[in-house]
Amino acid sequence: MTTPDDILPDHLRDSDRHAGFDLTAEFEPFDQMNDIFTRAFWDEKVRSKETDAFFASYRMEAAPRRGDGFTQRDFALRNASWLISDVISNRAAQDGVREGFQGWIRNDTPVAPDRATLRSPAEEARGIKEIARFFGADLCGITHIDPRWHYARIPDTRTMTPRDNDLPDGLTHVIVMGHEMDAGLVETYPSALAGAATGREYSHEAAIVMQLAAYIRNLGYNAVASMNDTALVIPYAIKAGLGEYGRNQMVLTPEFGPRVRFSKVFTDMPLEVDAPRKLGLACYCQNCTICAQACPVKALPEGPPDLGRGSPSTIRGVRKWSADCEACFGYWAKLKTDCAICMRVCPFNRYPDGTLWHRLATHPRWRGLAKWWLERRRPPARLKPAEWWKIGGTSR
Ligand code: B12
Ligand code: SF4
Ligand code: SF4
Numbered sequence: 308m309t310t311p312d313d314i315l316p317d318h319l320r321d322s323d324r325h326a327g328f329d330l331t332a333e334f335e336p337f338d339q340m341n342d343i344f345t346r347a348f349w350d351e352k353v354r355s356k357e358t359d360a361f362f363a364s365y366r367m368e369a370a371p372r373r374g375d376g377f378t379q380r381d382f383a384l385r386n387a388s389w390l391i392s393d394v395i396s397n398r399a400a401q402d403g404v405r406e407g408f409q410g411w412i413r414n415d416t417p418v419a420p421d422r423a424t425l426r427s428p429a430e431e432a433r434g435i436k437e438i439a440r441f442f443g444a445d446l447c448g449i450t451h452i453d454p455r456w457h458y459a460r461i462p463d464t465r466t467m468t469p470r471d472n473d474l475p476d477g478l479t480h481v482i483v484m485g486h487e488m489d490a491g492l493v494e495t496y497p498s499a500l501a502g503a504a505t506g507r508e509y510s511h512e513a514a515i516v517m518q519l520a521a522y523i524r525n526l527g528y529n530a531v532a533s534m535n536d537t538a539l540v541i542p543y544a545i546k547a548g549l550g551e552y553g554r555n556q557m558v559l560t561p562e563f564g565p566r567v568r569f570s571k572v573f574t575d576m577p578l579e580v581d582a583p584r585k586l587g588l589a590c591y592c593q594n595c596t597i598c599a600q601a602c603p604v605k606a607l608p609e610g611p612p613d614l615g616r617g618s619p620s621t622i623r624g625v626r627k628w629s630a631d632c633e634a635c636f637g638y639w640a641k642l643k644t645d646c647a648i649c650m651r652v653c654p655f656n657r658y659p660d661g662t663l664w665h666r667l668a669t670h671p672r673w674r675g676l677a678k679w680w681l682e683r684r685r686p687p688a689r690l691k692p693a694e695w696w697k698i699g700g701t702s703r
Contacts, residue, residue, distance in 0.1 A: 334624030376498025376692030388506030422527030446485030448547030494690035564655030587669030
């Protein structure tokens with residue numbers, strides 16, 4: 308599927324422009340067989356004893372070792388945080404579907420045969436956002452479905468061979484939700500303990516997307532619950548007005564900076580969509596390289612957006628900041644846990660909307676002053692995992 312500008316439907320072309328998306332004629336939807344996690348099962352260039360041990364450590368074979376943040380207790384909290392997500396993602400293992408990661412979350416309730424009387428799309432959109440918050444989402448935006456961001460193929464997890472992306476037809480909208488990660492835990496990256504911030508949100512997400520989708524199906528409309536599976540969520544989150552794309556490969560939100568995860572529900576319920584927002588966050592990245600410098604394996608770019616290095620794990624035909632994900636995941640495999648140093652060090656994680664620094668950094672006139680001020684301060688040190696346990700595991 309090529310998508311030169313002129314064959315895009317108007318609503319997508321206009322919102323691409325507002326979002327600042329820059330696609331070339333080489334664009335191709337991404338094949339999930341090629342993301343680095345999936346490659347770690349079939350591609351000998353990525354798979355190693357270390358990557359196998361990395362995945363095993365999330366289950367029984369935790370990898371405790373001496374060192375603050377990597378003790379048995381640290382791994383215990385991380386793995387326990389993942390538990391509910393794991394229960395959901397293992398449900399359809401016999402069918403080769405890892406729900407929420409490599410396949411959408413199967414419906415537990417049917418679509419009601421009678422449709423509820425709907426209010427206007429604007430009122431229904433407001434209602435959906437309230438219900439998303441009721442179930443526990445911290446952010447919610449809505450956008451049109453856009454097959455460019457859907458995986459061209461997905462793996463059959465029994466054999467790690469490709470099959471078609473089986474998202475049902477007829478879906479028109481995507482409800483994108485944001486889930487704040489625990490601030491204190493994120494401050495301890497890199498550590499096995501910090502991985503509890505990631506695991507806890509996946510477990511939360513699983514419940515929230517399933518409940519929101521069940522609500523919509525009970526109203527008589529189709530709804531498909533989805534976490535990391537089925538589609539790239541970053542372009543969707545930007546289109547849904549939740550934030551802007553940063554150098555650290557994450558959506559920077561005004562509320563939490565990059566310290567947030569995203570989930571989604573695909574639906575055919577008629578809803579008013581949100582517009583991408585110009586927030587001034589990504590503009591700051593143009594002259595900031597804090598995340599790139601902090602990355603221990605130098606996986607992040609220091610220059611302007613480009614078309615990538617030709618890695619099979621990078622989508623083709625999108626001008627953007629792209630990471631060396633082979634180097635990034637290689638580091639995770641060595642650690643036996645995930646990393647997010649590039650999230651921790653981002654100033655938008657520390658200075659959310661409403662703080663003076665945020666106001667300066669997002670204003671074209673004062674951006675330079677914000678950078679100058681930051682450079683004169685000592686960068687905040689990583690929180691020692693032992694300290695996190697001492698302060699009782701509460702967010703600061
Ligand atoms: C696979 C994956 C990874 C892999 C590898 C990516 C790869 N290239 O294979 C690795 C291990 C590197 C990884 C690391 C991390 N990830 Co990750 N990852 C994913 C996942 C599951 C799939 C993305 C994918 O298929 N990428 C393959 C191709 C498309 O990669 P790419 O070309 O480099 O494109 C990347 C970006 O440029 C952007 N992107 C893609 N297309 C387009 C188009 C436009 C126009 C724009 C602007 C951006 C954009 O999205 C891609 C993210 O990998 C997504 C969830 C999802 N379904 O989207 C989460 C996701 C992107 N990861 C996330 C996070 C937080 C992380 C980590 C911080 C780890 C952690 N502890 O959570 C690190 C950050 C590393 C970094 N700086 O890059 C979050 C980001 C949240 C946010 N605030 O934006 C997501 C959305 C998961 C979630 N549940 O929220 N990740
Ligand atoms: S650390 Fe700087 S360059 Fe990196 S994402 Fe944050 S603001 Fe952008
Ligand atoms: S997650 Fe860690 S290794 Fe990967 S890009 Fe970020 S800082 Fe680098």
